[in-house]
Amino acid sequence: MSKTNRRQFITKTGALMGAMLTAGIISGSAYAADFPTAKVNTTKLAVTDTTVKVGILHSSTGTMAISETGSIQAEKLAIAQINALGGVLGRKIEVIQEDGASDWPTFAEKSKKLLVNDKVATVFGCWTSASRKAVLPVFEKENGLLFYPTFYEGLEQSKNVFYTGQEATQQILAGLDWIAKEKKAKTFYLIGSDYIWPRTSMKIARKHIEQKLGGKVVGEEYIALGDTQFGSVINKIKLRKPDVIYAAVVGGSNVAWFKQLNAAGLNSKKQHMLTISVTEDEVLGIGGENLEGFYSAMKYFQSLKNPNNEKFVAEFKKMWGPKAVIGDVTQAAYLGPWLWKAAVERAGSFDVTKAAAALPGYEFKEAPEGYVKVDPNHHLESKLRVGKWRADGQADVVYESELIKPDPFPKGYQ
Amino acid sequence: MFEYSMAEIGNIVVMQAFSGLSLFSVLLLMALGLAIIFGQMGVINMAHGEFMAIGAYTTVFLSRVAETYGIVNYYFLFAIVAAFIIAFIIGYIIEFALIRHLYKRPLDTLLATWGLSLVMQQIFRSTFGAKEVSAVLPEWLMGSFQPTPDIDIPINGVFVLALALVVTAGVYIFMFRSRWGLRVRATVQNRVMAGAVGINTKKVDRVTFALGCGIAGVAGAAFTTIASTGPTTGSLYIVDSFMVVVFGGAASILGTIASAFGIAQAQSILQFFMTSSMGKVATLMVIVGILMMRPEGLFASKVRK
Numbered sequence: 001m002s003k004t005n006r007r008q009f010i011t012k013t014g015a016l017m018g019a020m021l022t023a024g025i026i027s028g029s030a031y032a033a034d035f036p037t038a039k040v041n042t043t044k045l046a047v048t049d050t051t052v053k054v055g056i057l058h059s060s061t062g063t064m065a066i067s068e069t070g071s072i073q074a075e076k077l078a079i080a081q082i083n084a085l086g087g088v089l090g091r092k093i094e095v096i097q098e099d100g101a102s103d104w105p106t107f108a109e110k111s112k113k114l115l116v117n118d119k120v121a122t123v124f125g126c127w128t129s130a131s132r133k134a135v136l137p138v139f140e141k142e143n144g145l146l147f148y149p150t151f152y153e154g155l156e157q158s159k160n161v162f163y164t165g166q167e168a169t170q171q172i173l174a175g176l177d178w179i180a181k182e183k184k185a186k187t188f189y190l191i192g193s194d195y196i197w198p199r200t201s202m203k204i205a206r207k208h209i210e211q212k213l214g215g216k217v218v219g220e221e222y223i224a225l226g227d228t229q230f231g232s233v234i235n236k237i238k239l240r241k242p243d244v245i246y247a248a249v250v251g252g253s254n255v256a257w258f259k260q261l262n263a264a265g266l267n268s269k270k271q272h273m274l275t276i277s278v279t280e281d282e283v284l285g286i287g288g289e290n291l292e293g294f295y296s297a298m299k300y301f302q303s304l305k306n307p308n309n310e311k312f313v314a315e316f317k318k319m320w321g322p323k324a325v326i327g328d329v330t331q332a333a334y335l336g337p338w339l340w341k342a343a344v345e346r347a348g349s350f351d352v353t354k355a356a357a358a359l360p361g362y363e364f365k366e367a368p369e370g371y372v373k374v375d376p377n378h379h380l381e382s383k384l385r386v387g388k389w390r391a392d393g394q395a396d397v398v399y400e401s402e403l404i405k406p407d408p409f410p411k412g413y414q
Numbered sequence: 415m416f417e418y419s420m421a422e423i424g425n426i427v428v429m430q431a432f433s434g435l436s437l438f439s440v441l442l443l444m445a446l447g448l449a450i451i452f453g454q455m456g457v458i459n460m461a462h463g464e465f466m467a468i469g470a471y472t473t474v475f476l477s478r479v480a481e482t483y484g485i486v487n488y489y490f491l492f493a494i495v496a497a498f499i500i501a502f503i504i505g506y507i508i509e510f511a512l513i514r515h516l517y518k519r520p521l522d523t524l525l526a527t528w529g530l531s532l533v534m535q536q537i538f539r540s541t542f543g544a545k546e547v548s549a550v551l552p553e554w555l556m557g558s559f560q561p562t563p564d565i566d567i568p569i570n571g572v573f574v575l576a577l578a579l580v581v582t583a584g585v586y587i588f589m590f591r592s593r594w595g596l597r598v599r600a601t602v603q604n605r606v607m608a609g610a611v612g613i614n615t616k617k618v619d620r621v622t623f624a625l626g627c628g629i630a631g632v633a634g635a636a637f638t639t640i641a642s643t644g645p646t647t648g649s650l651y652i653v654d655s656f657m658v659v660v661f662g663g664a665a666s667i668l669g670t671i672a673s674a675f676g677i678a679q680a681q682s683i684l685q686f687f688m689t690s691s692m693g694k695v696a697t698l699m700v701i702v703g704i705l706m707m708r709p710e711g712l713f714a715s716k717v718r719k
Binding site for chain 1: 418422425426429430432433434436437440536539544545546547548550556557558560566568569570571637639640641642644645646647650681682683685686689690691693694
């Protein structure tokens with residue numbers, strides 16, 4: 001020590017402290033020491049002093065792989081970002097990914113595997129309502145935690161599930177109000193695929209049009225899933241000449257619907273259309289030229305101009321390639337890991353009951369869509385936006401609502 | 415209906431008639447390849463839809479190439495030929511590797527080709543990605559033809575109709591006006607005797623199967639004008655294809671044409687007056703009813719059993 005002068009001493013200890021700090025950030029161990037595993041994990045979850053296991057449960061094979069791939073990518077991006085910041089309560093997130101294979105019983109089986117065998121602290125997953133309904137009893141029985149990203153029909157609320165997409169009234173009412181005012185629309189033609197989400201949505205839309213807007217529904221039509229022939233339907237629409245077509249057609253039918261509509265001369269110059277089932281993901285298949293000028297009601301568009309979103313889009317493309325597009329559900333899936341992190345940190349515990357109880361009331365200001373707040377009913381308070389599609393497959397946001405409170409069991413609409 | 419003027423009703427009748435014809439051409443293109451494979455060879459090819467997907471992916475791929483070279487207006491006819499050739503070659507290989515071992519076990523062809531369809535779907539998914547893709551269409555295929563300002567006839571519909579007629583004529587000439595067709599028909603009627611007079615029945619089988627696959631490829635290429643292409647696109651078409659072939663009478667190409675026409679018109683008209691899904695249900699009920707009375711289908715072949 002005799003040869004070490006004061007200055008050298010300061011430099012050395014400074015470097016040492018710096019190194020310790022860096023090591024602390026990288027491994028998270030210094031931070032984790034404040035939260036001993038025995039305390040933050042009283043329900044025997046897969047949490048160690050340095051890691052925590054979570055599950056991702058989407059379809060990477062089968063029909064739904066088209067839609068669910070974006071959600072998987074967004075969740076992995078969020079988890080990678082959280083890990084780079086030191087993880088959750090100082091613990092690195094480790095992902096166990098399971099494939100639901102577009103098959104609902106498989107979803108139930110895999111969710112059981114994740115919760116019972118792997119003891120994951122939370123699961124990010126499901127896309128269709130059918131898959132969510134299949135896993136719901138498992139999550140409630142095993143007391144698991146699920147973050148569900150898709151906009152859906154509502155009529156559900158569980159202590160074990162957080163819904164990061166919009167429920168039906170958040171997506172439908174403000175959009176109809178806007179188009180009725182903006183285009184002075186009085187007559188509406190409702191068309192959707194034949195399953196629970198479009199049918200419930202159209203029920204809400206019809207009530208709103210007839211009772212609140214004083215308009216008239218001149219046709220209501222449901223197309224079998226996967227049907228690609230719209231000739232007769234388009235002729236019916238031509239005969240009834242609605243001011244607005246309100247559409248919720250999904251999957252392969254969606255593409256056929258827009259292509260044939262255009263081929264039959266009903267483009268945006270002659271016909272207004274508001275759809276609740278087209279995001280940037282769908283546009284890839286439909287082709288921007290077939291959509292140009294039509295409107296979508298969503299809470300998120302890739303073209304949103306705010307610093308959070310610009311950063312999100314850049315990092316998403318960096319991870320998944322410059323051609324990647326980001327749709328509404330992809331953004332909602334991205335919120336899941338961040339909200340879970342907040343829940344665990346607010347609770348100071350990985351325990352599902354404590355984390356779920358701590359999340360309501362949380363305001364997430366870094367969301368790419370801008371700002372969301374977790375409501376006591378486990379849905380998010382968010383804004384609705386109407387986008388006008390451009391030929392290049394992106395949308396110009398032409399309307400943005402106030403924050404809308406989620407209302408999964410709307411009175412007067414059932 | 416009295417709230418509409420006569421002119422409006424007239425316009426709708428014209429467009430509705432065309433929409434029926436358009437559906438007819440789609441069903442016919444779907445079913446022709448299957449009619450050859452199922453009708454002439456008795457092979458239940460569950461992978462028929464996937465051969466359509468091969469044609470569709472070929473078209474999508476070529477459209478991307480054409481886009482980079484700026485020749486989008488010219489590639490489409492070439493893409494149809496390419497779709498035929500590629501589906502033909504793959505069909506030829508699959509007959510050699512799989513189907514020819516199963517001719518004596520017709521029900522096993524169902525399982526084997528169903529397995530094949532799953533394998534092919536996953537190959538599409540790994541190669542082209544899970545997302546649905548669309549071909550960039552040439553300008554001349556888009557939009558509508560307007561004889562009067564209120565009537566729109568979709569040009570892609572006219573194109574598919576014309577293509578269906580050309581392919582049908584081609585199949586007719588091949589089956590009934592060429593030496594090859596003669597050999598195919600001879601093999602179908604009596605395999606042993608055909609072999610005895612010097613026909614290479616194994617080669618006939620292979621070419622017939624490949625031809626059916628090639629026509630499926632053409633159908634897939636044509637359908638890129640009306641719908642998108644994804645790994646599971648084929649499974650959307652397989653039920654309708656079998657419905658047309660079975661309803662028409664398995665061994666009759668004329669039956670397939672009549673059946674496609676009947677189903678298309680019934681469905682198109684019923685869907686106009688009922689809702690879309692009810693129209694489809696009603697059509698299926700009519701088919702079930704007719705098949706109960708005529709189990710062999712519309713045009714049963716008169717062969718001694």
